[in-house]
Amino acid sequence: MTTTAPVRRVRRRRMPRDLPRFLLLCVLAIIFLAPVYWMISTSFKTEADAISLPVQWIPSRPTLDNYREVLTSPDGNILRWTGNSLYVALAFTVLHVALCALTAYPLARMRFPGRNAWFWFILSSLMIPGIVTLIPTYIMMLNFNWINSYHALIWPGLSGVFGVFLLRQFFMGIPRELEEAARLDGANSLQILWRIILPLSIPSLATLAVFAFMGSWNNFLWPLFTVTDVDKMTLPVGITTFSQRYVTEYGKLMAATTLAAVPALIAYLLAQRFLESGLSTTGLKE
Amino acid sequence: MTITQAPARTTTAPAPTPRRRVPLEPYLYLLPHAVLFFLFTVYPIGYGLYISLHRWDLLNPVKTFVGSEFYRNLFTPGTPQADFFWKTLWNTTFFTIVSVPLLLIAALGLALLLHRPIFGRTFFRAVFFMPGILTVSVMGILWRWMFDNQIGLVNAARMVLASAPPIPWLSTEGLAWVPIVVGTVWWTVGFNMTLYLAALGNVPVSLYEAASLDGATPWQSLRFITIPLLAPVTLFVFVTTALASFQLFGQSLLITNGGPSRSTQSVIQYITEEGFTNAQYSSAAAMGFAFGLIMLIFTAAQFGLMARDVKGDEG
Numbered sequence: 001m002t003t004t005a006p007v008r009r010v011r012r013r014r015m016p017r018d019l020p021r022f023l024l025l026c027v028l029a030i031i032f033l034a035p036v037y038w039m040i041s042t043s044f045k046t047e048a049d050a051i052s053l054p055v056q057w058i059p060s061r062p063t064l065d066n067y068r069e070v071l072t073s074p075d076g077n078i079l080r081w082t083g084n085s086l087y088v089a090l091a092f093t094v095l096h097v098a099l100c101a102l103t104a105y106p107l108a109r110m111r112f113p114g115r116n117a118w119f120w121f122i123l124s125s126l127m128i129p130g131i132v133t134l135i136p137t138y139i140m141m142l143n144f145n146w147i148n149s150y151h152a153l154i155w156p157g158l159s160g161v162f163g164v165f166l167l168r169q170f171f172m173g174i175p176r177e178l179e180e181a182a183r184l185d186g187a188n189s190l191q192i193l194w195r196i197i198l199p200l201s202i203p204s205l206a207t208l209a210v211f212a213f214m215g216s217w218n219n220f221l222w223p224l225f226t227v228t229d230v231d232k233m234t235l236p237v238g239i240t241t242f243s244q245r246y247v248t249e250y251g252k253l254m255a256a257t258t259l260a261a262v263p264a265l266i267a268y269l270l271a272q273r274f275l276e277s278g279l280s281t282t283g284l285k286e
Numbered sequence: 287m288t289i290t291q292a293p294a295r296t297t298t299a300p301a302p303t304p305r306r307r308v309p310l311e312p313y314l315y316l317l318p319h320a321v322l323f324f325l326f327t328v329y330p331i332g333y334g335l336y337i338s339l340h341r342w343d344l345l346n347p348v349k350t351f352v353g354s355e356f357y358r359n360l361f362t363p364g365t366p367q368a369d370f371f372w373k374t375l376w377n378t379t380f381f382t383i384v385s386v387p388l389l390l391i392a393a394l395g396l397a398l399l400l401h402r403p404i405f406g407r408t409f410f411r412a413v414f415f416m417p418g419i420l421t422v423s424v425m426g427i428l429w430r431w432m433f434d435n436q437i438g439l440v441n442a443a444r445m446v447l448a449s450a451p452p453i454p455w456l457s458t459e460g461l462a463w464v465p466i467v468v469g470t471v472w473w474t475v476g477f478n479m480t481l482y483l484a485a486l487g488n489v490p491v492s493l494y495e496a497a498s499l500d501g502a503t504p505w506q507s508l509r510f511i512t513i514p515l516l517a518p519v520t521l522f523v524f525v526t527t528a529l530a531s532f533q534l535f536g537q538s539l540l541i542t543n544g545g546p547s548r549s550t551q552s553v554i555q556y557i558t559e560e561g562f563t564n565a566q567y568s569s570a571a572a573m574g575f576a577f578g579l580i581m582l583i584f585t586a587a588q589f590g591l592m593a594r595d596v597k598g599d600e601g
Contacts, residue, residue, distance in 0.1 A: 022404055029413045032417065034439070051436075107316075112312040122319075122323055125323070125328075129582065131578050132334060135334060140329075140333070217421070243540070257423075260421065276415060
């Protein structure tokens with residue numbers, strides 16, 4: 001941290017007044033972390049220790065048995081589910097960002113009849129609650145023979161329009177001079193999109209990509225019903241089958257949930273700044 | 287492009303005036319998304335309406351038209367559809383009423399605690415935000431266990447701290463909401479906190495300095511400066527949190543499985559049960575529309591509220 005000397009002096013002087021606030025934050029942080037600590041700690045306990053009272057904060061006989069059993073369980077393969085989730089989320093993210101960029105581009109930078117009408121038409125779909133299309137889309141999946149296939153997890157969500165809105169807002173802010181200069185140099189619209197608009201929009205494309213990935217990765221309701229084949233399940237759905245099976249075997253259950261949480265935790269640590277700043281700007285910028 | 291230009295050149299005398307022609311290009315860009323939009327957003331709405339007006343049986347190719355029967359069922363006391371639909375709709379509403387104020391106040395409280403510089407601020411921010419990135423199933427399994435009737439951490443803590451007997455949280459009507467609400471607040475408060483922190487960063491410091499020169503207490507500064515200036519964010523957080531709360535599904539499914547005796551079942555869980563477990567697609571589609579309509583009215587009212595607020599800011 002590059003705090004300058006005066007700031008540091010002010011901060012030090014303030015410290016005693018800030019102490020109650022600091023202690024309160026510590027207590028809250030402990031409360032927030034306790035469930036996660038408990039999950040991880042229990043995943044290393046033997047079954048007997050997991051349910052023993054008084055509570056064992058630190059496993060007395062740490063063991064990796066839970067992880068070994070969960071990873072080799074014949075009831076489902078966590079690594080396979082993780083791979084499925086990764087595949088689906090990556091495919092969705094790439095397609096979604098590409099589609100949104102292609103759609104937002106003319107809506108932001110070209111003049112043509114019906115531009116505003118189309119924009120408001122698709123935007124109005126944000127008002128339609130997802131539950132309305134749940135059953136019909138499911139029956140469409142049956143008709144397409146897409147139940148238990150990755151297609152069901154990828155394609156329907158690509159019709160979403162929030163990303164179009166987000167990118168359109170950003171594209172509109174790009175100076176027109178750059179585009180005109182490129183056009184004089186003989187660039188066509190696709191080249192302008194690829195060479196000028198997109199490189200300048202990397203922050204907003206990345207924000208959209210992070211949200212698309214997280215959304216797909218954490219999707220639960222739809223994959224729960226469209227994928228029932230254990231080998232095709234995504235991680236959030238697969239992990240619940242463990243919870244139904246190991247309902248009283250807490251060590252194993254917590255090893256499974258810990259494994260399920262790890263990818264998200266790693267992603268969060270890598271993308272923390274993006275995620276939080278993306279959230280606070282996408283939400284509030286009008 | 288050249289094809290469309292060719293005939294233009296051959297027509298009449300040299301006409302340097304720019305011709306107004308409809309360009310094809312923008313529509314080509316719009317096409318891929320438009321296809322998916324019609325297929326997976328527009329069409330399912332009409333298809334769903336069709337399903338809800340017919341008796342939809344997967345095995346029977348003949349779909350009999352039954353009109354509004356499945357909608358009328360929802361208003362016919364005594365049918366399970368009417369009983370459970372309204373019961374679970376009330377459950378969802380109850381959850382929203384309880385959780386939204388908590389998620390607003392707790393988020394504002396955390397943001398106020400973290401707004402001014404303090405040792406470890408980045409760490410605390412991360413700690414409060416982090417649960418939100420967990421998938422709902424991890425969160426659900428974790429909190430079901432935290433509130434386990436016998437050996438959950440909450441009961442264990444009660445035993446150790448107050449030598450109180452364990453409470454059967456998950457199987458007591460009314461109490462079963464506690465793990466769901468507590469888990470949800472733990473899970474999502476960090477998102478709202480982040481929005482509040484961003485907004486607090488925009489409040490001019492000079493206002494507080496002026497207020498403190500006038501002898502305002504910290505409480506008065508909060509009451510008369512911070513909270514009014516945060517009103518637009520509060521409205522935004524309120525709208526998004528309320529809409530998300532009405533989508534309650536995974537938390538109650540995984541923590542209590544809607545029990546005991548459907549007292550925590552969400553309306554979405556009931557609709558999926560009717561559709562996917564009972565294979566009553568028409569009935570479930572009708573309920574989807576009914577709930578969707580209620581949500582739509584609710585959403586429109588909230589968007590109206592937001593629009594009015596935005597206008598008020600400008601005027």
